[in-house]
Amino acid sequence: MTVGDAVKAKLVMDLRAQGIRDMRVLEALETTPRELFVSGPFVDQAYLDQSLPISCGQTISQPFIVAFMTEQLRLNERSKVLEIGTGSGYQAAVLSKLCRRVYTIERYRTLSIKAQKLFEKLALRNITTLVGDGYKGWPQQAPFDHIIVTAAAAEVPQALADQLSETGIMIIPVDEGRGHQALLKVERDGDGFKETKLMSVRFVPMVAGVAREKGVAREK
Numbered sequence: 732m733t734v735g736d737a738v739k740a741k742l743v744m745d746l747r748a749q750g751i752r753d754m755r756v757l758e759a760l761e762t763t764p765r766e767l768f769v770s771g772p773f774v775d776q777a778y779l780d781q782s783l784p785i786s787c788g789q790t791i792s793q794p795f796i797v798a799f800m801t802e803q804l805r806l807n808e809r810s811k812v813l814e815i816g817t818g819s820g821y822q823a824a825v826l827s828k829l830c831r832r833v834y835t836i837e838r839y840r841t842l843s844i845k846a847q848k849l850f851e852k853l854a855l856r857n858i859t860t861l862v863g864d865g866y867k868g869w870p871q872q873a874p875f876d877h878i879i880v881t882a883a884a885a886e887v888p889q890a891l892a893d894q895l896s897e898t899g900i901m902i903i904p905v906d907e908g909r910g911h912q913a914l915l916k917v918e919r920d921g922d923g924f925k926e927t928k929l930m931s932v933r934f935v936p937m938v939a940g941v942a943r944e945k946g947v948a949r950e951k
């Protein structure tokens with residue numbers, strides 16, 4: 732066993748101890764090389780259960796949160812999933828192992844391109860990326876069985892709720908005021924929506940519109 736395997740195994744044990752029970756989710760995290768998704772200076776910390784900085788002032792989510800949100804989505808091999816906030820691409824890579832197809836939207840072109848390269852490198856062929864505004868969702872590809880939002884919104888965006896399939900599930904952090912955020916599960920049942928608060932969380936904010944970046948769009 733290499734050192735890498737040992738730290739990975741420890742992370743998975745920690746996730747189990749924190750209540751993650753779905754073996755498929757644990758296996759998806761164990762087989763996704765998080766060290767490739769974090770920035771250079773933080774590679775040593777890739778298998779600690781913490782969020783870390785990535786480019787464009789954003790963060791890669793904490794493994795526990797990735798595992799918890801993924802578990803709550805209740806994916807199956809036929810699921811079509813929409814992710815808002817590609818970021819490093821780590822969450823999308825984990826999802827891709829548990830469903831048919833992942834559509835992921837990011838407002839920073841730099842991050843989207845970087846993530847796309849990693850998906851190619853890892854031969855994750857069922858992920859489609861888009862540079863766009865996640866508040867609008869992806870109407871051309873809707874409906875989605877599952878929607879996961881990895882940035883905190885002011886409220887549940889109506890466009891995203893409308894793009895859920897009849898029995899769809901959305902997991903989304905929303906602001907509760909005074910710096911608090913709640914992770915919500917939104918379950919659709921025909922025309923109705925049921926909201927359940929799952930836990931308190933801390934995500935970067937969801938920001939409307941595509942990000943304006945200087946001189947990065949042509950990065951190869």
Ligand code: SAH
Binds near residue numbers: 789863
């Ligand atoms: N899922 C990511 C987490 C990244 S942090 C990972 O696994 O690494 C959240 C991301 O959401 C940031 O990259 C941020 O730029 C993006 N984001 C924020 N508002 C957005 C919006 N309106 N549309 C698309 N992406 C958005």
